[in-house]
Amino acid sequence: MKILRVAVGDSTEAYIENELKDGVNIIFSDDNNKGKTIVVQGMMYALGNEPAFPVSFDYHRYSFYVEFEENGKKYFICRKGDSFVLKSEEALMLFDNVSELKRYWTKHIFPLPVITKNEMNKIVDPVLFVQLFFVGQDKKDTSNIANSGLYNKQDFWDMVYSHAGIGDARLSEEEIGKLKAQLVSLKEEKNTLLKQHKILKSKKTPVSYLSTTSDRLAFQSKLDELEKIKSKIEALRKARNVAMTRKMKWETTLKELRSLNRTINCGELRCMDCNSTNISLSTSHGKQQSYTFDISTVELRNEIIGSISEKIASFAEEIERLSTELSIEQDKLQEAMAGDSVSLESLVMYKKDVFDASDAEKKIQEIDSQIAEAQTKLAISENASDMSRQKRNELFASIIGYMNELYRVIDPAGNTEYQDIFTKRNALYSGSESTVFHIARVLAFQHVLGHNYPIVIDSYRAEDLSTSKEAIIIEKFKEIQNQIIVTTTLKDEEGGKYNNISGINAIDYGTHSPSKILVPNAVDKMRRLLSALSLEL
Numbered sequence: 001m002k003i004l005r006v007a008v009g010d011s012t013e014a015y016i017e018n019e020l021k022d023g024v025n026i027i028f029s030d031d032n033n034k035g036k037t038i039v040v041q042g043m044m045y046a047l048g049n050e051p052a053f054p055v056s057f058d059y060h061r062y063s064f065y066v067e068f069e070e071n072g073k074k075y076f077i078c079r080k081g082d083s084f085v086l087k088s089e090e091a092l093m094l095f096d097n098v099s100e101l102k103r104y105w106t107k108h109i110f111p112l113p114v115i116t117k118n119e120m121n122k123i124v125d126p127v128l129f130v131q132l133f134f135v136g137q138d139k140k141d142t143s144n145i146a147n148s149g150l151y152n153k154q155d156f157w158d159m160v161y162s163h164a165g166i167g168d169a170r171l172s173e174e175e176i177g178k179l180k181a182q183l184v185s186l187k188e189e190k191n192t193l194l195k196q197h198k199i200l201k202s203k204k205t206p207v208s209y210l211s212t213t214s215d216r217l218a219f220q221s222k223l224d225e226l227e228k229i230k231s232k233i234e235a236l237r238k239a240r241n242v243a244m245t246r247k248m249k250w251e252t253t254l255k256e257l258r259s260l261n262r263t264i265n266c267g268e269l270r271c272m273d274c275n276s277t278n279i280s281l282s283t284s285h286g287k288q289q290s291y292t293f294d295i296s297t298v299e300l301r302n303e304i305i306g307s308i309s310e311k312i313a314s315f316a317e318e319i320e321r322l323s324t325e326l327s328i329e330q331d332k333l334q335e336a337m338a339g340d341s342v343s344l345e346s347l348v349m350y351k352k353d354v355f356d357a358s359d360a361e362k363k364i365q366e367i368d369s370q371i372a373e374a375q376t377k378l379a380i381s382e383n384a385s386d387m388s389r390q391k392r393n394e395l396f397a398s399i400i401g402y403m404n405e406l407y408r409v410i411d412p413a414g415n416t417e418y419q420d421i422f423t424k425r426n427a428l429y430s431g432s433e434s435t436v437f438h439i440a441r442v443l444a445f446q447h448v449l450g451h452n453y454p455i456v457i458d459s460y461r462a463e464d465l466s467t468s469k470e471a472i473i474i475e476k477f478k479e480i481q482n483q484i485i486v487t488t489t490l491k492d493e494e495g496g497k498y499n500n501i502s503g504i505n506a507i508d509y510g511t512h513s514p515s516k517i518l519v520p521n522a523v524d525k526m527r528r529l530l531s532a533l534s535l536e537l
Helices: 036-047 098-108 126-132 154-163 173-196 215-267 300-338 344-357 358-382 386-410 431-449 465-477 520-532
Strands: 002-008 014-017 025-027 063-070 073-080 083-087 092-095 114-117 120-123 280-282 290-296 456-457 482-487 506-509
Touching: 002 036, 002 431, 002 520, 014 036, 014 520, 025 036, 025 126, 025 465, 036 073, 036 456, 036 482, 063 520, 083 098, 092 098, 098 120, 098 280, 098 300, 114 154, 126 154, 126 431, 154 386, 154 431, 173 358, 215 300, 386 431, 386 465, 431 456, 431 465
Parallel strands: 025 482, 025 506, 456 482
Antiparallel strands: 002 014, 002 063, 063 073, 073 083, 083 092, 114 120, 280 290
C-alpha cells in the first residue's frame, strides 16, 4: 500500500501534499506549527482513524482526501465528518460511517484482522488497525495502546495474532491441572455448605429448586440463560430495524434515480425556481454535513445507482444474517423454557428472595461463578490447538527478538532489554528511549508480519534523538520495501540536513506560515481532486 497524495480543505482554503514517493519521505520544517501534523493526521483520519488534530484546528469543517495504491489499483477516498466517499476502478461507493467502510475495505481492498470482542467476532476498527504501522505525535504511552477506549492491549495482541493467521491458544498441562484441582475443591466446599444449611432443602416451591447442587445450578443457569437470550434478541431486533430503515431509505432514493432516468428519456427536467437543468443528490443525515453530487449526467447517475445498489445488497445481507441469528436465539429461548413446572414469571418473582436467603447462599453463588469460569477456561482450551499456542509464542518471541536486535543496532552502548511490546505502568520509557522503543516496535511488526502498509511516524525524533542514532534509523528505513513517511522539526543548525542524504525524499515545510498551512490559492486544485469523486467543496 502506498500513499500518493493527501489533501485537506474547504471552499475557502486548502492544502495538497503531492510530493510523496516510494521509499523514505521526511517532511521537515525549521519550527513547529508548520502543518506537518495536520497532513499526517488528516491522512490517517481519511483512512478511518479517530481524530487527533491540534486543538486550534477545527477539523469538522474540512474535507480530507487521500489517494493511495494497493495491489496495483488506485483508490481515492474522501472523508467529512462520519461520511466517506471511496472511488476505485470498479465503483464509486458512499459510506455513512467507519463500520460500513471497514466492511467494504475487508471485502474489496484487503482483509482487515478479525478478533473476538464481547463474545462476537469483530472486524477491527481503523483506530486499532493503524497502530500496526502508525505512531502519532501525541499519546505515545509505552505501557498502553493509543486511544485506549473500546480496545485494550489484549485486543491489540489478538489483532496481531489474527493478522498472522493464528487462532486461540491452548492452556498448558500445568494450567489445566490447576483448574481441574480447583474445580474439585470448589464442588466439595459447595456440597459442605448445602449440608450445613437446611434452609436450602426446604419443601417450599421457590426454594425446592435449590434442594440439590444440580437443581440449584439448573435454576440459576436457567435464569441467567433466559435473561442473556432475551437481551440478545432485543439487540438483534434493534440492529435489524436499523438496517431495514437504512435499506428502505436507499431503496426509495434508488427508485427516484431510476425514475429520473426514464423521465429524461422522454423530456427534460427543470427547476421550477431557477429553470436550471442541473440536478443534485444529497447524502445528508439529519443535521450532519455530508456530500452533494451533481447527477445531471446519465453516466454519473449510473455510477451512483451502482453504489446504492451494492449498499442495498449489503443491508439485505446484514438483515438476513440478523434474522438468522434472531431465529436461532428464539429457538434457544423456547428450548430453555421447555419443561418448566412453574412459569417464568414465578421464577423471576422469587429470584430476589432466593438469592438473598443467607450468607451461605451468597457464598454458594461465588463458588458457582468460580466453577463456571474454570469450566469455560477448560472448554476454550480444549477447542484450541497446541499448534496455535506454539505459533503464538513463536510470533511473540520473533517480535520481541527483532525489537531487541534493532535496539542493539541503534544504541550499541544501551543496556535495555525489551520484554514485551508494552512496558509496565511504573516503568515507562521517556525521551529518546521512548522514540527508539516505538520505532523498534513498528519496524518489528513490519518485519515479522511482512505487511506492506506505509510506516508513518509523526515527529519521529521529537524527544532529542541524537544525530548518530537518527542516521542508523534512516539506514534501517532504506532497507525496508514499504513506503516510509516521517515528520520532524529541525534545529537552527540543522537546516537542509536531509537535502544531501542519498535515498531520501526531503519535503520542506519551512516556507509555510505558522499555524496556517491551508491557503486560498489551493482551493481550485482541491476542487479538481474531489470532482473525480463527483464531490463539490
